[in-house]
Structures are given as structure tokens and as C-alpha cells.
Amino acid sequence: MDGDLVARLRSTYEDLHAHPELSGDEYRTAGIAASWLREQGFDVLEGVGGAGVVGVLSQGDGPTVLLRADMDALPVAEETGLPYASTVDGVMHACGHDMHVTCLLGAAVELAADRDGWRGTLVVVFQPAEELGAGARDMVDDGLYQKVPKPDIVLGQHVAPIPAGTLGLRPGPSFASADTLRVTLFGVGGHGSRPEATVDPVLLAATTTVRLHTVVSREVAGNDTAVLTVGAINAGTKANIIPDKAELLVNVRSYSEQVRGRVLGAIERIVAAEAQAAGAPRPPTVERLEAVPALINDAAATERTQQVLESVVGAGRVVDPGLITGSEDVGILAESADAPIVYWLLGGADPAEFAGAESMEQIVQVVAGLPSNHSPHYHPVPSPTIEIGVNALVTAARHWLDSLPGDVEKPGPGSTS
Incomplete structure (x- = not known):
């Protein structure tokens, strides 16, 4: 990834972190996302389901791939001591949604720059109100799939306190x-x-x-x-x-x-x-x-996506994180389109914290001692988290955009694959 883009993304991430917005009030963040997308030639829709922003970039016939990031912060008073800590009293990006937005912005830039290298339709969604469990449903109920093509697959990621440089992905039931x-x-x-x-x-x-x-x-x-x-x-x-x-x-x-x-x-x-x-x-x-609802990763699509994600972080560094008792409403975007979903964890913890931890058991012990999402002390390290997060989204999207339409098998009614 170009060094200038990395620097711009880092600056944007710090700005988003310093200016968090609660669920349903993400209009500043939405404006930033819309501006970036227009700059890259996307067709942009704003105000979908509240503060939601959607960008569409089409390159002829082919699959439709949806990438999603949530935008909202939490009513938490920040205690990280970061130089770019929240400037809003009692509000903090304690769950890392600022990182999600940053990585999706970077992926949009990279995929737009290489638009001659893929075919199909790319849909990028910046979703409000995930912390209320309402944002995805609000966007669908506001006619999301009457305004943009229904996806053949939904992809996304959530930053977590696992080592930066690793990804967590499991087939089947994943988030509660x-x-x-x-x-x-x-x-x-x-x-x-x-x-x-x-x-x-x-x-x-x-x-x-x-x-x-x-x-x-x-x-x-x-x-x-x-x-x-x-x-x-x-x-x-x-x-x-x-x-x-x-x-x-x-x-x-x-x-x-x-x-x-x-x-x-x-x-x-x-x-x-x-x-x-x-x-x-x-x-x-x-x-x-x-x-x-529970987030259930499609088994076949997860297997294929894991293979390409390993090209981002290396063999053996896409790990099964086990059942995650946290919840995510992104599955509603897939369910409403009758499309499979693949959603993974993006490592955001400082790799230095894991020095000497060689076994999975030792890594789990280190993770247990780190601030978790929703903690006033939680924050991912910007680098290499941003670079890996962008690359993961781009690589996964490219894989599915390059697929033939028939290669993307949609789950049948009631499927839990």
C-alpha cells in the first residue's frame, strides 16, 4: 500500500478516534466517508437508515460484493491517555469502529485504483447504530436493497485484542x-x-x-x-x-x-x-x-476466504477464535439479501505484548489480561492494524469479485452453513 495513503489513513483514524459519535448521531463520520467515496468515483447514497452511507462502484457484469464497517462509538469516558484521545466528554470509540471505518476507506481507495483489475459490483456500507443492534435493520428497512444491488456475499471484520498480524475466523456460529x-x-x-x-x-x-x-x-x-x-x-x-x-x-x-x-x-x-x-x-x-440474531459464517465461503486471508498474514496466522459471546448485527445485511456472510476478527493488539507467548494457550492468557472492547482503556495499535485490515478487505473482495457468478452459492432458506 502506498505510503501516502497509509499516512492519510493514520491521520483519518486519529481524527475519528478524537471525534466519536454515539449511535444514531454518526453524521460527521458519515460525511467523511461520503467525501472519500466521491473522491474515488463511487456513486454515493447518504442518509440510509439514519446516518448510513453506501458507495457503489460497478465494473461490468460479475458478482456483487458488499463490504461493511460500523461507525458508532460508546458512552464510555476514555482513559487511554492517547495523544488523539476522545475530545467528547463521556464518549469513546471503545469498540474500535473508528478502525473499521478507516480500513474500509482504505479498501475503497485500493479497489477503485485497481478497478480495471476486477469485474462485478462493489458495494461499501458505512453503517450506523451497531451498538444498539438496530443499524443494519434500519438500513434494510429504509430500502437499502431497492437502492443498491443485492450482494452475492457480505464481508467484514471486527478489531479485537488479539495480536496485530493475526486474523480470527471460524465457520458456522461465530458471534452470539x-x-x-x-x-x-x-x-x-x-x-x-x-x-x-x-x-x-x-x-x-x-x-x-x-x-x-x-x-x-x-x-x-x-x-x-x-x-x-x-x-x-x-x-x-x-x-x-x-x-x-x-x-x-x-x-x-x-x-x-x-x-x-x-x-x-x-x-x-x-x-x-x-x-x-x-x-x-x-x-x-x-x-x-x-x-x-446470531452471526453464522457460511462454511464453504469461509473456507475459501480463509485461504486468501492467509496470503495477507501468512499460513497459520488465520486462527479459529472459538465462539464469540459478543454480538454483531451485520448478519442482517446478509440474511436480508439471502447471501452468505464471512466475518472475521482483525488483530489489533501490540505484538510486543505477546513476546515469549508461543503456544495458543499462552496467547489466550495474554489476551485475557489486555483491555477488551468496551473498556475505557481499549485501543488498537494503528500500525500494522490499519495496513493489515485494508489488505484483508481488499484481498477478500478481489477474490470474490474475480469469481464467476455461479461460484458464489447462496444459502437456502433456514441454512446454517
Whole structure:
């Protein structure tokens, strides 16, 4: 990659990191992306599903390949001490979406510069609101695939605290589904000195929380995987007042629809039963705030893509990271187009941190001690992460753009390949 482009990408990355934008408010970032794309000759659409930006570059008949990057930051106060740290109070690119945007900008430049070397249609998507699990669905619902060609394959990457110079990729279930629920428990309020005249929703919230945390250990088989977290309990205003309601925020992660359904059903059952046991004056309510499906990499497409990604980082450096309990809504872009998806982890941790770690077990131990995505201390090293991230997207896209249309096999209905 040209040194001037690397320098420009590094500068853009630092600018994006210093100016993070929360989900749904990514308009500055979107403007930067649109400007870069127009400069490279893409047809550009803005305002898709909110702040979404889409660029289309066609080179005759051939496959359509979609590359995606998410743009939103998190409500996290940065503590990295970087010279280009966030200038926005309480907002930070703690998940690395600034890196995703930077790498996709670089890939767009490289592929546009070599447009005579491939055929087909390249679609690049800069997506808002991934952290809400809503951005991909918002773009689709806003007519994304009425405005641009449906892809034959969707490709993308997520930066992670694995060594820069490695990529993580696995076929089949890769990222967990995510469901966020708001549970409202109703009681009868009163004076703290007379609990017998009340139905205490704080106590009800406590017993419900304890019971909910038995679902995974007692209702999910040992060879299945699920995570259930009660992340917030909100109730009351004063020590001597028993309130009349309490709220729980519950998060569930799983990889199969069967397990997902079992866990969500158990939550409904337990919440209702605990309320009844407490003598609650009315049944609780359970609201679904977020619902992101599991990301399932297409097995055949993943095998082919892994081979070309190894040409970027070297044989043996595209590793299986195991099941990832984090979630990603990019799969909605593939599912809505009835297209396969291949989505990998981009190593962003300083290789110096892994000095002396030779086995996979030792590498895993080092990763466990590093700041993770969503930490106020998390940040990928710009180099070589940017260069490898750009090259990975370009190489994977070129492979599929160079394919014959018949070579890209779309999954059938209900396929989990």
C-alpha cells in the first residue's frame, strides 16, 4: 500500500478516534466517508437508515460484493491517555469502529485504483447504530436493497485484542445472538417501617435476579452455550420508602434458536412466577428492547476466504477464535439479501505484548489480561492494524469479485452453513 495513503489513513483514524459519535448521531463520520467515496468515483447514497452511507462502484457484469464497517462509538469516558484521545466528554470509540471505518476507506481507495483489475459490483456500507443492534435493520428497512444491488456475499471484520498480524475466523456460529429485555415488577408502595402493608418490589427484584441466574446452569445443556446477565436493577428513591415498582435490564447471548427460545421462555416463566409468589398486585411486563440474531459464517465461503486471508498474514496466522459471546448485527445485511456472510476478527493488539507467548494457550492468557472492547482503556495499535485490515478487505473482495457468478452459492432458506 502506498505510503501516502497509509499516512492519510493514520491521520483519518486519529481524527475519528478524537471525534466519536454515539449511535444514531454518526453524521460527521458519515460525511467523511461520503467525501472519500466521491473522491474515488463511487456513486454515493447518504442518509440510509439514519446516518448510513453506501458507495457503489460497478465494473461490468460479475458478482456483487458488499463490504461493511460500523461507525458508532460508546458512552464510555476514555482513559487511554492517547495523544488523539476522545475530545467528547463521556464518549469513546471503545469498540474500535473508528478502525473499521478507516480500513474500509482504505479498501475503497485500493479497489477503485485497481478497478480495471476486477469485474462485478462493489458495494461499501458505512453503517450506523451497531451498538444498539438496530443499524443494519434500519438500513434494510429504509430500502437499502431497492437502492443498491443485492450482494452475492457480505464481508467484514471486527478489531479485537488479539495480536496485530493475526486474523480470527471460524465457520458456522461465530458471534452470539443478543436479546435485551426490560422487566418491570409491580408492588405496593408504603413506609419502610411498615413492610407488612406493602408488596416490596425491591425484594421481588432481588429474588427474581437470583432465580434468573439459575437458567443457564440448570436449564441449558452442558454442551450448549448461553449467557444471561441482569445488568441493572432500578428501584426506589429513599431508604424509608418502599417503592411501587422495580425494573430489571436483562441481557441474553446464545448461538442457536433452540437455546435462545428456551432461555427467553424461562425468563418469562420465572418473572411471572416470582411476582405471583410475592403477591404482586399485577403481572410483570417484559419488553424486548434489542434483538440481534446470531452471526453464522457460511462454511464453504469461509473456507475459501480463509485461504486468501492467509496470503495477507501468512499460513497459520488465520486462527479459529472459538465462539464469540459478543454480538454483531451485520448478519442482517446478509440474511436480508439471502447471501452468505464471512466475518472475521482483525488483530489489533501490540505484538510486543505477546513476546515469549508461543503456544495458543499462552496467547489466550495474554489476551485475557489486555483491555477488551468496551473498556475505557481499549485501543488498537494503528500500525500494522490499519495496513493489515485494508489488505484483508481488499484481498477478500478481489477474490470474490474475480469469481464467476455461479461460484458464489447462496444459502437456502433456514441454512446454517
